[in-house]
Amino acid sequence: MKIRLGLLGVADSFEIIQSVIIKYPEIICIPIECLTEEDLIKNVSPLLEEVDMWLCTGPITYKIVQEWKGIEAPVFYVTYTGSTLYKTVLQVLYEQKIEVDEISFDSNASMWEQALQEAGIKTKPRFVESEIISLEGLVQYHFELWKSGQTKAAITGHPIHHELRLLGVPTYRTLPSTMAVEAVLNNILRTYEMLHFKSTQIAVQIIEIDSFVGLIKDTFSTDEIFRIEIKYMEKLLSYTKKVHGSIKSSGFGRYVIFTTRGLLQDITGNFRQIPDIHDFDQASKEAVTCGIGIGQTVYDAEINAGNALLHAKECGKGTWMVCFDDKKIAGPLGKPEQLTYSYISEQLESISQQTSLSVITLNKLKSSLKKLSNDELNANELANYMQITPRSARRILTALEEKGFAQVVAEEKPHTRGRPRKIYKISHF
DSSP states (O other): OOEEEEEEEOHHHHHHHHHHHTTOTTEEEEEEEOOSHHHIIIIIGGGGGGOSEEEESSHHHHHHHHHHTOOOSOEEEOOOOTHHHHHHHHHHHHHHOOOGGGEEEOSOHHHHHHHHHHTTOOOOOSEEOOSOOSHHHHHHHHHHHHHTTSOSEEEEOTTHHHHHHHTTOOEEEOOOOHHHHHHHHHHHHHHHHHHHHHHTSEEEEEEEEOTTTTOOTTOOOHHHHHHHHHHHHHHHHHHHHHTTOEEEEOSTTEEEEEEEHHHHHHHTTTTTSOOOOTTOOHHHHHHEEEEEEEESSHHHHHHHHHHHHHHHHHHOTTOEEEEOTTSEEEEOTTOSSOEEEESOOHHHHHHHHHHOOOHHHHHHHHHHHHHHTOSEEOHHHHHHHHTSOHHHHHHHHHHHHHTTSEEEEEEEOOSSSSOOEEEEEEOOO
């Protein structure tokens, strides 16, 4: 097992971190100096496919990476806690002869408070900035406090440390400790093992094909249907080879493909896109409905695939959904708006029995509310998020209203002609 680890941050921290990484033969380190988002675009983007995981030298670099949102692989950072922090604080207090509340910090306030308590210092820091992530903004933050006389020193990281020194601010640099580096490297190893285990999980696809899609009424025969079925089978055989799987027929128009999670995850873009099945035209794609199931055993994966297929059929022909081993459903694949929800809930079972709405429908509604970050919506918004017609959305909202799970809180007039749209507030979800 070899982990290709991209090391991101400032060069003066690389030496400390690499001196620890060298003790881990499983890790191949790729240091990349990055201070800004522009650095990430220029230096990291070309290496995204060549790196398994990423390690930032500190929290500031980590925040910049998170804000960039260009890395999908797991990203870690070296934490600055305990002795690393209070050692720096004590150095400032000793050399500058000042109080803790005369120092400016940039990081998590509770982290600094805990470090000070460990050092036996009861005074809490007054100036701790944890929201600003731009380097220029942090330099300005520390400098203005010092210039106005509110602080007499700053504790920060590179290159802010360097810039403040040039401006005349007494500045001290925090560097990672060996213990902190070892802790994050062990976490990286555990995460990699877990992901590797996940990639070998069983993946089952249950595919249903509607051979009547695209046929002209009254012009087809049994032989024509059989010919179309053979044609689909040939294409599925080619696709099965692509995922290094095996396929079996499970009745007319239904097929089961067995493969692994890792392979399927790769060709679906982490379960976001419908895989490209060779020679399938648009009509063929619309005829294929698929449920993907992930599990520790073939039995579990097949059960989950069946559940995913039921959810896919609810969304209409040509839909692909996936059910993971934790019973969470995701999809439709290939749609800009995807929902992720669990179909096991005693609360939703209870609401289902009272409203006659299926648990699947209620789960989708719950996921839609989570995506909206709001418990108020109209039928058109619900229809858009659940991929259903406005009429079906109104039926759902009316059913909930009748049983007290929703109430009309406002009405809005449409820009064009038509009746006012009711805005519902959903409760008990």
